[in-house]
Each structure stands twice: as C-alpha cells, then as structure tokens.
Amino acid sequence: MNGSMADVIAELTALLGERGVLDDPQDLERYTTDWGGDRLGTPLAVVRPQSTEEVAAVVRFCHERRIAMAPQGGHTGLVGGALPDADRPELIISLERLRRIRQLDPLGFTMTVDSGCILEEVKRAAEVEDCYFPLALGAQGSCQIGGNIATNAGGVNVLRYGMMRELVLGLEVVLPDGRIWNGLKALRKDNRGYRLQQLFIGSEGTLGIVTGAVLKLLPRPQRSLTALLAVASVDAAVQLYGRARRECSDLLSAFELIPRLGMELAFEAASQLADPLASRYPYYVLLELSASGPVELDELFERFLEQGLHSGLLLDGAMAANVAQAQRFWLIREAMVEGQRLRGEHLRTDVSVPISRIAQFVEQASAAVVAASAHATVLVYGHIGDGNLHFNILPPAGLTAEAASGLLQQLEGIIFAEVDRFDGSISAEHGIGRAKQEAYLARIAETELGLLAGIKHLFDPLALMNAGRIIPAQPQS
CATH class of the missing domain: 3.30.70.2740 (Alpha-Beta Plaits)
Structure with missing residues (x-):
C-alpha cells in the first residue's frame, strides 16, 4: 500500500463522506465475521459507497495505490470468502448502502436492483406487482442480491427454478481497475458472442464487484400446498421424489429431506414448534407444490398421497391447512440449522x-x-x-x-x-472461498487451474480484488 493509513482514510472520506468510511475498531467488529461465526483478520477500514459511481471511485483509488480489496454483502457466507484476510491487510467494500430497486417491469417480468438489496425485500417488491422472485434461502432476511450472484446461490427452489445463474438476465460490474462494465440488459435471448455476465456469477467477488442486476421474475403463485411426509429411508425419499416429479407435473417447487435428528434439533432451537405427526419416523420430506393458474392442487396431491401410501413408500403425512401452518413446517427446516449451531462446533458440508x-x-x-x-x-x-x-x-x-x-x-x-x-462435487452451493480451497485444488486438473488463473489475471493482474479466494493469490505484477 502506498501512503500512510491516515492519508488513505482522509482521501476515502473525501470521496464518500463521513458515513461512508469506518475505521474505529468497534465499528469494524461486525464486518469481521460471517454466519458461521468464523473470523480471520481485521480490515484496514470499511468503506460503504452508496452508488455504482462511488464504488468505482473507491476501486480506482485502491488500484492506483495497490490496496487490496474485499467486497462484502450480508455476512451470511459459510466458506470465509468475504472475510478480511488475516495476513494481507484489505479494505472491506461493503455494498450495504446500495439498496435501490431501480425498475420493476411486471409485463416483461424483470426487476433491476442494486446489489445491496436484501433478498427478502426484493421478493416482497415483486409480490406487490403480482410477480415472484423464486430464490428462497434461510438467510433471505439478511443476505444481499450481490452476494447471491457472487456465490451463485441455490436454496430450496432450485429443482424448479434453477440456481441464481438461471435467474439473472444482466449485470453491472465494477472491474478491479475501477472501470464500469454495464451489461444491464433485460433480454431473454441475446446470442452475441461470449456471455461475460456468466463469468461474474459464482466468481465470489474475485473478478469484480457486482453493483446492479436485472433479475428474472415469474408470475406470483396463486395457490400453494405444503406437506410434511414420513418415509422409512433415504432411498424411499428418493423414490418418492421420482414419483412426485411425474405425478405432480411441473408444479413441484421444493422437496427437502429431513432426518429425525433434524426434527429434534429444530425443536431445541425453536420451542414454539411441535411435531406435526403423532409418531416418530426415521426420515421426513418437506414438499411444496405451487401454481400461478387455476390448478386444483389438492386433487393432484391427494392422488399422489394415495399412490404413495399404496406403494409403501409413504408412511404418514400432514398437509398444511393454512399459510401459518405451512410457515411452521418451513420453520422446522430453518430451525434445524440453528439447532446445530447451538450444539457447538460441528462439521458443515455442502x-x-x-x-x-x-x-x-x-x-x-x-x-x-x-x-x-x-x-x-x-x-x-x-x-x-x-x-x-x-x-x-x-x-x-x-x-x-x-x-x-x-x-x-x-x-x-x-x-x-x-x-x-460418486462423481460428485464438494461444493454444491456455498462456494469455495478460503475454507474449501485446499480440497478444491486437490481435485482440479492442471489445465482447468491454468484457465482459471488466466481469467483471474486478465481481469485483475495486480491481484487486488478478493485475492486468495477460490484459487491462491498470484504475485503482483
């Protein structure tokens, strides 16, 4: 870093104003941990720009002075990707003040938003216009759209709607040298060469900072049905899933596996919850159907239940009678995760x-x-x-x-x-960050690693932008 820290803070304050720069140790505390409680280092400072232009100004400033940067969203990560480095001082660039919903087009089913928008607020804004943004996460009350994009978030509705990669039509990105790439197009079909936006989705902030996005919306579901079903084994759950995909048409939006221990952990974490079924079973399935048109979900689901019981795959079940009961079923799924944390240190894999x-x-x-x-x-x-x-x-x-x-x-x-x-992946939706980097590198082919390093170097030759995440930091030019 060129220049004293006091000079850096003074210049950043001149760019962003007093509210835009934090350097008091007490103010920095909440920017040094993520959802899992992990902590690595302390940042040089935290800057909080409130527009794309201010983000670009900060990045240009850092690029000129060789200051390492770490973009940060809603602190809900699980792989250490947005935490400040312990060995190399970094400036945290928080997107929490980029909160505008720029445009909502209910006819074209698109929404253009700032990257700091909270996922839950985006979902509510869509519903006001009778639209639906389907990404659904336990952390949706605090995670930000930019972080969802940077990590290619998944969640419970992937089987019907896809991951974040399928829900983004266009992006606006500040590149590591401070240039702004404007790819905010609301086009469903655009076949002009390379799709640059796909490089940024899932890049974990290593290629640039997402500041805006055009999101794909869908018609808001008018009817939904939620049920908790009991099965004897994981195999029975998988077999039941295959039947549900066929017998419930394309209306199946969620199919979650919960073991009995998961239920117990949920009850430990949320005392207001009660077991929906009279008996205990080895495994449960949390299933949801939804439709935006005049489809009789009850009849469809009843036929599915009858066939499931007749085949022996389904042992018992409860269908939510109203919205409040459906929310309690989903709270079991969310509280199970909190219950693990209350038990202390544990291994989380994805x-x-x-x-x-x-x-x-x-x-x-x-x-x-x-x-x-x-x-x-x-x-x-x-x-x-x-x-x-x-x-x-x-x-x-x-x-x-x-x-x-x-x-x-x-x-x-x-x-x-x-x-x-089993020819699987060690990271399905949480990303690589730092926590999974060693395991990731042990499994990646030399050719692929060379291509990834080449892409990183092309965008960020000075290795200033979230360096050391996904792949090791490269020496500065």
Whole structure:
C-alpha cells in the first residue's frame, strides 16, 4: 500500500463522506465475521459507497495505490470468502448502502436492483406487482442480491427454478481497475458472442464487484400446498421424489429431506414448534407444490398421497391447512440449522451427487464416518430434487475443542473421498472461498487451474480484488 493509513482514510472520506468510511475498531467488529461465526483478520477500514459511481471511485483509488480489496454483502457466507484476510491487510467494500430497486417491469417480468438489496425485500417488491422472485434461502432476511450472484446461490427452489445463474438476465460490474462494465440488459435471448455476465456469477467477488442486476421474475403463485411426509429411508425419499416429479407435473417447487435428528434439533432451537405427526419416523420430506393458474392442487396431491401410501413408500403425512401452518413446517427446516449451531462446533458440508445415487452415497459415507469415529453423530439433510446434501457431523461429547476440530477435519476428508467415488462435487452451493480451497485444488486438473488463473489475471493482474479466494493469490505484477 502506498501512503500512510491516515492519508488513505482522509482521501476515502473525501470521496464518500463521513458515513461512508469506518475505521474505529468497534465499528469494524461486525464486518469481521460471517454466519458461521468464523473470523480471520481485521480490515484496514470499511468503506460503504452508496452508488455504482462511488464504488468505482473507491476501486480506482485502491488500484492506483495497490490496496487490496474485499467486497462484502450480508455476512451470511459459510466458506470465509468475504472475510478480511488475516495476513494481507484489505479494505472491506461493503455494498450495504446500495439498496435501490431501480425498475420493476411486471409485463416483461424483470426487476433491476442494486446489489445491496436484501433478498427478502426484493421478493416482497415483486409480490406487490403480482410477480415472484423464486430464490428462497434461510438467510433471505439478511443476505444481499450481490452476494447471491457472487456465490451463485441455490436454496430450496432450485429443482424448479434453477440456481441464481438461471435467474439473472444482466449485470453491472465494477472491474478491479475501477472501470464500469454495464451489461444491464433485460433480454431473454441475446446470442452475441461470449456471455461475460456468466463469468461474474459464482466468481465470489474475485473478478469484480457486482453493483446492479436485472433479475428474472415469474408470475406470483396463486395457490400453494405444503406437506410434511414420513418415509422409512433415504432411498424411499428418493423414490418418492421420482414419483412426485411425474405425478405432480411441473408444479413441484421444493422437496427437502429431513432426518429425525433434524426434527429434534429444530425443536431445541425453536420451542414454539411441535411435531406435526403423532409418531416418530426415521426420515421426513418437506414438499411444496405451487401454481400461478387455476390448478386444483389438492386433487393432484391427494392422488399422489394415495399412490404413495399404496406403494409403501409413504408412511404418514400432514398437509398444511393454512399459510401459518405451512410457515411452521418451513420453520422446522430453518430451525434445524440453528439447532446445530447451538450444539457447538460441528462439521458443515455442502456436497452434491447424482440424484439417483443419493441413497447409496448416504449409506456408504455414513458407514465410513462411523468406522472412523463410532460416537460421531451423522446428520444428513438437503435438497433431494437437485442432489445437494448437507452431510454434517456433530462430534462426540467430551472432546476438547482442539480434538473436536481435528476429528471434524479428518471426517471431512473421509466424506469428500466418498463424494469423489460418486462423481460428485464438494461444493454444491456455498462456494469455495478460503475454507474449501485446499480440497478444491486437490481435485482440479492442471489445465482447468491454468484457465482459471488466466481469467483471474486478465481481469485483475495486480491481484487486488478478493485475492486468495477460490484459487491462491498470484504475485503482483
């Protein structure tokens, strides 16, 4: 970095005003942790621009002075991708003040937004115009659209609507040298050469800072049906999913696997929840159907239930009678995640395997974990419809923090080895960041790594923009 820190703060304040720059240690605290509670380093300072032009001005300033930058959204990441570096001082560029909904076109079913918009606010704004933005995450009350784009967010509706990559029509990006690339087009079809926007989606802020996006909307569902179904095994859940895809037409929007332990964790985290079914079962499926037209979901679902019970795949079930009950069913899914955190340090994974091999993977990976640690607790849940499982581990009770951490690291390696055997991915939706970089690099071909490094160097030859995430930081030119 060229120049003293005091001079840097003074110049940044001149660019953004007093509210736009934070350098007091107490003010910086909340920018140093993510949802998982991980912490790495302390930033040089935090800047909070409130327009694309101000973001560009800050990035140009940093580029000229060789100051490393880390863009940051809603602090909901799980792989350390937006945390300030522990070894290399970085300036945090927070997008939290870019909150405008620039345009909403209900006829063209598009919405143009600033990247700092909160996902839940975007969803509500769409509903006002009788539209629907389908990305649905547990963190939607705090995660930002820019972060959703940078990490190619998934969530519970991927099987019907796709990941964030399928929900973005155009982008506006500030490049690492401060130039602005304006790709804010609301076109459904545009076949003019390379699609640059696809490079930025899922790039985790390493190629530039997303400041605006044109999002794809859909008609708002007029009818929805939510049910909690009991099954005997993961295999039964997968088989039931195949039937649901066929028998519920294209109206199936969510199909989530929840083990019994997951239910118990949810009840620990949210005391207002009660078990929807009278008996306990090994596994549950949280299913949702939705339609924007005059479709009789109840009749469709009842036929599906009858066939499921007759085949023996379905053991029991409860259908939400109203919106409030449907929300309680979904709260079970969300509270299960919080329940794990209340238990203390645990292993979080985010893997994917081919849907038809989910049951076999869960069986073999669980056996491998138990063989290595007989008293570790396996907790597998996730999105059956897209093959994405969260294969998590609670360590045995009584271990020291150091011993628990070492064991969980060992078990992660065992799980990832099983993922490899099933031709899967070690990261289905959380990204790579720093936390999964070592495992990622161990599995990537030399040719692919060279291409990725070449793309990074083309956009950011000085390695100033979120360097060290996904692939190792390259030496500065």
